Amino acid sequence: MEAVGLNKTYAAASHAAPRPALSDVDLAIHRGSLFGLLGPNGAGKSTFINILAGLTRKSSGLVKVWGMDIDIDHRRVRAAIGVVPQELNIDPFFTPFELLEIHAGLYGVPTARRRTLEILEAVGLLDKAEAYARTLSGGMRRRLMVAKALVHTPPVLVLDEPTAGVDIDLRRQLWAHVRELNARGVTILLTTHYLEEAEQLCDRIAIIHHGRLAACDTTEAMLRRIGEKELAILLDRDLRTVPPAMAQGGVGAACTVSLPAPRRLLFRYRPAQTSIAEILDAVAAEGLTIADLSTEETDLEDIFLQITHAPLDEGGENEADKGTDAGDGGDAHPMVL
Numbered sequence: 001m002e003a004v005g006l007n008k009t010y011a012a013a014s015h016a017a018p019r020p021a022l023s024d025v026d027l028a029i030h031r032g033s034l035f036g037l038l039g040p041n042g043a044g045k046s047t048f049i050n051i052l053a054g055l056t057r058k059s060s061g062l063v064k065v066w067g068m069d070i071d072i073d074h075r076r077v078r079a080a081i082g083v084v085p086q087e088l089n090i091d092p093f094f095t096p097f098e099l100l101e102i103h104a105g106l107y108g109v110p111t112a113r114r115r116t117l118e119i120l121e122a123v124g125l126l127d128k129a130e131a132y133a134r135t136l137s138g139g140m141r142r143r144l145m146v147a148k149a150l151v152h153t154p155p156v157l158v159l160d161e162p163t164a165g166v167d168i169d170l171r172r173q174l175w176a177h178v179r180e181l182n183a184r185g186v187t188i189l190l191t192t193h194y195l196e197e198a199e200q201l202c203d204r205i206a207i208i209h210h211g212r213l214a215a216c217d218t219t220e221a222m223l224r225r226i227g228e229k230e231l232a233i234l235l236d237r238d239l240r241t242v243p244p245a246m247a248q249g250g251v252g253a254a255c256t257v258s259l260p261a262p263r264r265l266l267f268r269y270r271p272a273q274t275s276i277a278e279i280l281d282a283v284a285a286e287g288l289t290i291a292d293l294s295t296e297e298t299d300l301e302d303i304f305l306q307i308t309h310a311p312l313d314e315g316g317e318n319e320a321d322k323g324t325d326a327g328d329g330g331d332a333h334p335m336v337l
């Protein structure tokens with residue numbers, strides 16, 4: 001899937017000025033990828049997904065799905081993509097079995113090639129195959145939505161918050177299924193507010209903020225970007241300030257020391273530049289006794305918060321991006337980290 005210079009501005013309500021929901025988004029999602037699209041509420045994730053799925057019209061830009069331009073190959077794009085929209089839209093008067101059969105019919109899947117029971121089993125709804133959809137719980141309905149998107153065996157699956165409201169066990173079951181589909185070659189794009197989900201599942205992650213692409217990288221590189229650790233040391237007595245020798249950069253390179261509580265010294269450091277032994281030596285040199293210690297690594301949540309809390313400038317770049325253009329021919333682009 002590919003978007004180039006994608007813009008979307010919804011028609012404004014009479015009293016408000018129109019604000020773009022997507023601004024100049026360039027994003028490529030490669031075949032076989034398991035791609036996570038993250039961003040705060042209202043960032044533009046569903047707008048992006050709905051444009052891919054043909055549910056929302058773009059204002060401008062080029063969008064391709066499975067290599068086909070959505071403006072030209074409209075019908076073939078629809079056949080290539082399975083979408084789980086954010087809103088539940090299940091007809092309550094049918095059973096899950098009937099719903100999947102009808103949906104398969106709409107996509108022209110011949111009876112002999114339908115996989116209704118197999119799909120129901122995959123989403124953990126086999127025992128509900130004959131129940132009225134209105135009797136399903138919220139999480140079951142969400143899983144039925146995922147099942148609906150699979151009936152025509154699309155090569156591209158787009159999931160808008162597939163696990164919202166799904167309990168932990170079933171979420172893991174859904175993850176396993178998503179992984180399995182991906183391993184079988186299905187390209188998957190998903191949005192989620194569970195950062196752990198993106199971290200565990202996705203090979204690449206993009207973060208959208210105010211309709212602009214604020215970051216896009218492999219999950220691994222994204223996690224490495226900050227690469228900062230925190231070491232908290234609990235002391236056996238109170239301090240009033242950080243010892244001056246520590247405060248003045250005395251603890252290795254690029255290590256900042258703070259005193260969030262009288263007995264708690266907090267070191268933020270980059271393991272590549274400062275070793276934990278240097279920190280412990282500095283503590284010992286001050287004659288301080290360690291009562292306890294704990295460390296914390298940066299995770300996707302820290303990176304997400306850093307990107308989405310940074311002020312946006314005109315070009316949509318933020319603090320996290322400064323000076324980190326990928327150097328692809330000097331073409332400074334806000335999406336490249």
Ligand SMILES: Nc1ncnc2c1ncn2[C@@H]1O[C@H](COP(=O)(O)OP(=O)(O)OP(=O)(O)O)[C@@H](O)[C@H]1O
Nearest residue numbers: 010011021039040041042043044045046047048086
């Ligand atoms: N049909 C619509 N008409 C007008 N404005 C809309 C419409 N749909 C979305 N918007 C606006 O577009 C912006 C992006 O919304 P979108 O639904 O894409 O966000 P999102 O990233 O999916 O958020 P969430 O995490 O809450 O699902 C928001 O400002 C929203 O108010």
Ligand SMILES: [Mg+2]
Nearest residue numbers: 045046047086
């Ligand atoms: Mg949304």
